[in-house]
Amino acid sequence: MDFELSEDHRAVQTAIRDFTDREIRPVAREMEQSGTYPTAIVEQLKHMGLFGLGVPEAYGGLGADTLTLAIVFEELSRGWMGVAGMIGSHGMACKLITLHGTDDQKARFLADLASGTRRSALALTEPDAGSDLQGIRTRAVRDGDHYVVRGTKTWVTNARHADPLPVLVKTDPSAAPAHAGMSILLIAMDSPGVEVTRDIGKLGYKGPESCEVVLDDVRVPVGDLLGGVEGRGMQQAISGLETGRVNIAARAVGVAHRALEEALRYAEDREAFGRPIADFQAVQLKLADLATSVQAARLLTWWAADRLDSGARADTESGMAKLFASEVALTASLEAMRIHGGYGYSTEFEIERLYRDAPLMAIGEGTNDILRTVVAKGLRRDGIPH
Numbered sequence: 001m002d003f004e005l006s007e008d009h010r011a012v013q014t015a016i017r018d019f020t021d022r023e024i025r026p027v028a029r030e031m032e033q034s035g036t037y038p039t040a041i042v043e044q045l046k047h048m049g050l051f052g053l054g055v056p057e058a059y060g061g062l063g064a065d066t067l068t069l070a071i072v073f074e075e076l077s078r079g080w081m082g083v084a085g086m087i088g089s090h091g092m093a094c095k096l097i098t099l100h101g102t103d104d105q106k107a108r109f110l111a112d113l114a115s116g117t118r119r120s121a122l123a124l125t126e127p128d129a130g131s132d133l134q135g136i137r138t139r140a141v142r143d144g145d146h147y148v149v150r151g152t153k154t155w156v157t158n159a160r161h162a163d164p165l166p167v168l169v170k171t172d173p174s175a176a177p178a179h180a181g182m183s184i185l186l187i188a189m190d191s192p193g194v195e196v197t198r199d200i201g202k203l204g205y206k207g208p209e210s211c212e213v214v215l216d217d218v219r220v221p222v223g224d225l226l227g228g229v230e231g232r233g234m235q236q237a238i239s240g241l242e243t244g245r246v247n248i249a250a251r252a253v254g255v256a257h258r259a260l261e262e263a264l265r266y267a268e269d270r271e272a273f274g275r276p277i278a279d280f281q282a283v284q285l286k287l288a289d290l291a292t293s294v295q296a297a298r299l300l301t302w303w304a305a306d307r308l309d310s311g312a313r314a315d316t317e318s319g320m321a322k323l324f325a326s327e328v329a330l331t332a333s334l335e336a337m338r339i340h341g342g343y344g345y346s347t348e349f350e351i352e353r354l355y356r357d358a359p360l361m362a363i364g365e366g367t368n369d370i371l372r373t374v375v376a377k378g379l380r381r382d383g384i385p386h
């Protein structure tokens, strides 16, 4: 048992922290509020190889482990959680192609995805089905060497920059169980019939766009069926979720840590009744509770990442980490706002963005109630982790 990061992990943490402090923190508030797309930051992420974080080295990626991924996502999110979102669902798509793609699909896509020349995303959710993915309606009908795809996907993060876009479809809607009739197609975004119809307005998580994508009789070559075998789409999607949940947990830790940083600094600077408010025990209690829960969330996230890196099943661990860390982010951003008094409510301080960004982590990659059901299932299957 060693609670210290290895030298390599520590070096990644220092490098991403320095980058975030230098390039992201000074511009995040202004860019987020003005709705400016952080093009220059994205270019730097490409340059640093972060689009290929989890892509094997054989395809030009960094081949990083899940703990490295957690460190990177936490540090970026300390600056601006939206920037982490630029490489989040992209990384999920890379993972799916790495784990399940045919040799041809890996050769065609992975090197370009690793360099960021191509970017990707993930289209699972539909207007009428999110938690219940087996209830999706997007249909892919085989027609010779193609599938003809019809349906609507929503909340697709980075949709305007993605190509190919992995899309969860039904290839056999009569299959029982329903997941046996589901597949993922890697859809070229310049195919006739694909349209990004709108950007969805949202509370926070500004930076990456979140879009509705309409697929109107889109012809997709059968060679773009992920893995080349129908009926595996749901398992493929789920296989990426454990890493995805560690990713969200790490982002939540980053947001919570930043809220704590801001609160501590403000409490020491702000004076009331002739002394810094950090002298008041009521404020100290909040700071102590925040620091304790942020560190607990970080350790839980690293534990889940380590479990994944050991090759073990980690749905319970990643579920616990995402559930706990996202609740910590929600609490931390609100408590930090209270410590800031009126200024916490102002758009001239960082806190209001953290407060708007935090709730997403309780929704994405499975809502927290869905995750509670995942954790409970794990407890009944494997016992209580200890």
Ligand SMILES: Cc1cc2nc3c(=O)[nH]c(=O)nc-3n(C[C@H](O)[C@H](O)[C@H](O)COP(=O)(O)OP(=O)(O)OC[C@H]3O[C@@H](n4cnc5c(N)ncnc54)[C@H](O)[C@@H]3O)c2cc1C
Residues within 6 Å of the ligand: 089, 121, 122, 123, 124, 125, 128, 129, 130, 131, 132, 154, 155, 156, 157, 158, 202, 205, 210, 360, 363, 364, 365, 366, 367, 368, 369, 370, 373
């Ligand atoms: C900013 C943002 C970005 C996103 N990016 C992506 C993306 O890139 N790709 C993508 O595919 N999706 C994306 N999503 C969608 C996200 O994954 C879904 O919103 C999420 O899975 C919940 O689905 P839903 O919104 O349909 O809610 P619903 O499934 O309708 O759930 C509504 C409520 O019912 C509860 N509920 C539902 N079923 C159960 C149950 N069995 N037990 C207990 N409670 C239940 C939920 O917990 C929730 O409280 C994004 C969402 C947001 C907000």
